[in-house]
Every structure is written in structure tokens, then in C-alpha cells.
Amino acid sequence: MDCNSLMRNVMKMGKDEFVQVLLDSGLKGRGGAGFPTGLKWKIVKETKSDIKYVICNADEGEPGTFKDREILDKSCDKVVWGMALAAYIVGAKEGYVYLRAEYKFLTTKLRIAIDNMDNHLRSLGINFKLNIAFGSGAYICGEETALLQSMEGYRGEPTNKPPYPVNFGYLGKPTVVNNVETFVNAMIIADIGSVEYKKLGTKASQGSKLFSVSGDCCKEGVFELEMGMTLQAFVDEFGDGDTKAVQVGGASGFCVPRKEFSKTIIGYEGIPTGGSMKVFNSSRSMYNILENYLTFFEEESCGQCTPCRVGTQQLLKGVRAVKRKEKPKSYLDELLKLADTMKYASKCGLGKSVGNAFKSIIENFREEIVY
Ligand SMILES: Cc1cc2nc3c(=O)[nH]c(=O)nc-3n(C[C@H](O)[C@H](O)[C@H](O)COP(=O)(O)O)c2cc1C
Numbered sequence: 001m002d003c004n005s006l007m008r009n010v011m012k013m014g015k016d017e018f019v020q021v022l023l024d025s026g027l028k029g030r031g032g033a034g035f036p037t038g039l040k041w042k043i044v045k046e047t048k049s050d051i052k053y054v055i056c057n058a059d060e061g062e063p064g065t066f067k068d069r070e071i072l073d074k075s076c077d078k079v080v081w082g083m084a085l086a087a088y089i090v091g092a093k094e095g096y097v098y099l100r101a102e103y104k105f106l107t108t109k110l111r112i113a114i115d116n117m118d119n120h121l122r123s124l125g126i127n128f129k130l131n132i133a134f135g136s137g138a139y140i141c142g143e144e145t146a147l148l149q150s151m152e153g154y155r156g157e158p159t160n161k162p163p164y165p166v167n168f169g170y171l172g173k174p175t176v177v178n179n180v181e182t183f184v185n186a187m188i189i190a191d192i193g194s195v196e197y198k199k200l201g202t203k204a205s206q207g208s209k210l211f212s213v214s215g216d217c218c219k220e221g222v223f224e225l226e227m228g229m230t231l232q233a234f235v236d237e238f239g240d241g242d243t244k245a246v247q248v249g250g251a252s253g254f255c256v257p258r259k260e261f262s263k264t265i266i267g268y269e270g271i272p273t274g275g276s277m278k279v280f281n282s283s284r285s286m287y288n289i290l291e292n293y294l295t296f297f298e299e300e301s302c303g304q305c306t307p308c309r310v311g312t313q314q315l316l317k318g319v320r321a322v323k324r325k326e327k328p329k330s331y332l333d334e335l336l337k338l339a340d341t342m343k344y345a346s347k348c349g350l351g352k353s354v355g356n357a358f359k360s361i362i363e364n365f366r367e368e369i370v371y
Pocket residue numbers: 028029030031032033034035057058059060061062139140141142143144145177178179180182348349350
């Protein structure tokens with residue numbers, strides 16, 4: 001892929017025309033929430049402001065997710081050019097890669113890619129300054145409003161939505177926040193066009209996607225797979241022949257038991273995922289997995305709102321009490337109600353999604369919690 005030529009082509013094509021190509025491609029953000037990328041860029045483009053920003057969310061804190069690290073390691077030129085493309089389209093002159101603290105080792109590669117791109121952008125007459133901002137190790141700072149707070153020097157806590165970053169983002173200015181993989185996909189679409197891009201995937205889940213595959217697998221690592229495949233097809237390729245469950249979408253995703261593999265679609269028709277696929281075979285204790293996830297959420301809750309701060313503690317205490325037989329089995333049903341309350345009452349996606357893994361493990365593997 002010659003990024004410089006692709007940028008030239010887009011400049012010839014026109015900004016509105018390229019936004020239409022992105023919309024036609026059906027590209028949805030690869031960070032997990034799945035917001036249409038073309039629409040995000042269109043809103044920021046059409047929002048009137050002298051100052052706008054483009055930010056790449058490279059915080060990648062979801063347990064079991066490591067595909068952004070691989071992209072930055074192997075193809076960070078495509079990421080920075082994808083950001084420059086977004087900046088050109090929306091009219092931003094400044095951008096930041098918000099890099100997970102543990103990924104500092106990628107800084108040199110990123111700086112080289114940025115310097116190389118700078119020379120080309122100058123000759124194309126594009127004024128875009130790209131910087132690197134570092135996270136400090138908090139999972140919640142991957143949530144886009146918490147990320148912006150952290151970049152502005154405040155505590156990394158989510159803010160209310162609306163206003164959304166597209167209208168009121170970094171320093172109060174319209175801001176594109178996209179995942180690392182999303183920027184690369186925008187470059188791929190600039191290269192092959194929307195029709196070719198849509199040849200892979202399904203109506204609701206276009207294109208291919210990178211998956212971080214780990215756990216009890218016959219092969220693990222980062223793999224590009226077509227969206228819309230069944231979980232059975234995934235397990236046939238990556239399982240070890242004894243797969244009991246797959247956690248789709250990391251700790252905040254869903255735990256799917258074997259009996260549901262063939263009817264579960266990986267994508268927006270079924271279970272969407274930012275890319276984490278953790279495979280568990282029959283030697284694994286689902287209680288240990290649940291306890292591990294709840295410990296993670298209890299530690300990573302920013303503590304700002306009560307349903308999540310108290311709810312994560314109570315879920316963890318509750319399952320431990322049932323396991324030790326200090327509470328009756330029926331207490332799990334009370335905890336399921338609490339998980340529902342957290343979904344509706346929590347302020348951000350962290351608290352809202354704790355119940356996903358919790359409910360799917362309790363409902364499908366209750367006998368492993370209470371035996
Ligand atoms: C708790 C939490 C953590 C998140 N972590 C990340 C992350 O590490 N990387 C990411 O791209 N998006 C993450 N997101 C989603 C972002 O808020 C946002 O939707 C995303 O960066 C938008 O980019 P996209 O449209 O390209 O997916 C997280 C969301 C939540 C609620």
C-alpha cells in the first residue's frame with residue numbers, strides 16, 4: 001500500500017466523496033462499540049470550528065486483546081496515514097496517538113513513521129501535526145471520554161454523553177476518536193473502494209477484522225478473519241478439540257458455551273467484539289474465570305458512580321460467599337438482578353458491561369459455581 005499515492009487519490013476525489021465511500025463501505029469502528037466511521041468523520045467535518053482534533057485510541061486494555069499492539073508494531077505507517085486522512089477530511093491540524101503505558105516500546109517506531117509521513121504531507125500541502133500522548137495504565141482510559149480527560153490532565157474518568165467527542169472533544173473541540181484498526185481500515189477502503197471492501201463479511205458486519213486469539217488453542221496470536229463467521233467455524237480452526245467455552249469480546253464480552261457455538265455469529269448480528277477471543281477447554285474452572293474477571297472490574301472501576309463502584313464489589317463478594325457456602329445457591333439470582341441494575345444504572349460502558357460475562361457464566365455454568 002503506497003499511503004502517499006492513496007492520499008493524493010483521495011485529494012483528487014474530494015472530501016465529501018470520500019466520506020460517501022466510507023459510509024458505503026459500512027465500516028464500523030473496530031474498538032468495540034461499532035459506531036459507523038463514515039458518520040463519525042462526517043459529523044466532525046460538518047461541525048463548525050477553527051480547531052479540531054484526531055485521536056487514535058491505542059489504549060488497548062481489554063483483557064485478551066493485543067491486535068492493536070501487533071498493528072502498531074508491524075504497520076504503524078498505515079495508522080498514522082489513516083489519522084492524516086481523517087484530519088484532511090474533517091479539517092483537523094493536530095492529532096494524538098494515545099498510547100497504552102505498557103506499549104512505550106513502540107514509541108520509536110511511531111516517531112519514525114510520523115517523521116516519514118511529515119515530509120510527504122508537506123509536499124502534499126497538508127498541515128497536520130501528530131503527537132504521542134501516553135496512558136498511565138488505567139483500563140477506563142480506553143473509554144473515549146475518560147481518555148480525553150486523561151489527555152487534558154484530569155483524573156481519567158468518563159464524562160456524561162452527550163456531549164459526544166465529535167461535538168465537544170479534546171479541549172472542548174470537535175474530535176475524531178478512532179481505534180488503531182479503524183484508521184487502517186479507512187486506508188484499506190481508500191485503496192480498494194467500498195464495493196471490494198464489502199465483498200467480505202455480512203450485511204451488518206462488513207469487511208474482515210483482526211482477532212486476538214488466546215487460551216486453550218491449537219494456534220494463538222493475531223489473525224485476520226471474515227466478519228460474520230460462526231463460533232463453531234472459529235472453534236474448528238482454533239480450538240484444541242476439547243473447547244468448553246469461548247469468551248468473545250474480552251472480560252466485558254460474553255461467555256458462549258459449546259452448545260451455542262453453531263448458532264452464534266461473530267459480528268453485529270450476533271456477538272460483536274473488539275477482537276478478543278479467549279478459548280477455554282474442559283480443564284478450566286469457570287468459577288476461577290468469573291472470579292478473575294470480577295476482580296479485574298472491581299480494581300478498574302473508576303469509582304465515580306455507585307452502581308458500578310459498589311456493584312462490582314458486591315458481585316465479587318457474592319460469588320465468593322456462594323462458593324464458600326456462606327450464602328445459599330439462590331443468592332446467585334439476587335446477584336443476577338444486581339448485574340441487570342448495573343447495566344441500566346451505570347454511567348459508562350465499563351459498569352454496563354460487567355453483567356455480560358457475569359450473566360453468561362452463571363447462566364451456562366451454574367453447576368461449577370455452586371457444586
Ligand atoms: C471501559 C472501556 C474501555 C475501552 N477501551 C478501548 C480501547 O482500549 N481501545 C479502543 O479503541 N476503544 C476502547 N473503548 C471504546 C471507546 O470508548 C470508543 O468507542 C472507541 O475508541 C471509538 O473508536 P472506533 O469507533 O474506531 O471503535 C473502550 C470503551 C470502554 C467503555
